[in-house]
Amino acid sequence: MIDIVKLSKTFGTRTLWSDVTVTVSSGEMLALVGPSGSGKSTLLNCIGLLDKPNAGEIRHEGADITRFGRREIRRFRRDILGYLFQNYALIENATVATNLEVAVKPQRTLRGKTSVDIAEALERVGMAGQDEEKIHHLSGGEQQRVALARLMVKRPALVLADEPTGALDHANATAVIDILREMSDAGCAVVIATHDDRVRDRCDAVFAVNENSLVA
Known part of the structure; x- marks a missing residue:
């Protein structure tokens, strides 16, 4: 790699x-x-x-x-590339869902899998049902989990953490x-x-x- x-x-x-x-x-x-x-x-x-x-x-x-x-x-x-920053690098005034949607590659959107991928990723990190929460309302641990879910949605070939x-x-x-x-x-x-x-x-x-x- x-x-x-x-x-x-x-x-x-x-x-x-x-x-x-x-x-x-x-x-x-x-x-x-x-x-x-x-x-x-x-x-x-x-x-x-x-x-x-x-x-x-x-x-x-x-x-x-x-x-x-x-x-x-x-x-x-x-x-x-996928990067897991110490400061999470999330859009703080946006929702959890918006932060994950920006990580989706265009071809996945065309396949109609975006919402399924996001829902599955949020469930996997213990954030199911919180897709409309604003990032600045979340704790540090929750923001870290959103950043992880973003990686899962993007599915990069290389992750730097x-x-x-x-x-x-x-x-x-x-x-x-x-x-x-x-x-x-x-x-x-x-x-x-x-x-x-x-x-x-x-x-x-x-x-x-x-x-x-x-x-x-």
């Missing part, structure tokens, strides 16, 4: 990480671990084309996505990882930046960003 080859990132005279090389396959969950400040989120942002590395390549299906132009970046984010359990209680954290695990088992590649040992233990592979190595 994604091949990261000799990737480096610097800020001024500081090298955050260098020569990072790791592959994430379809159907695999990879945990990015390391102390605060080691650059886990920055690495995720580079893969998601929200930031640019200073050297190296990120290859998707043989193409170096770090060289993509604006149109190619837009298409990659629309067709391939930045500390997805950081602000959640045990039950909500378990639900988040269960759904990411299900998406991975269905063929999605999932990359998670995390400090949570419970998340780490559910992943197929662990990459220590500060050590630039896979961990057994």
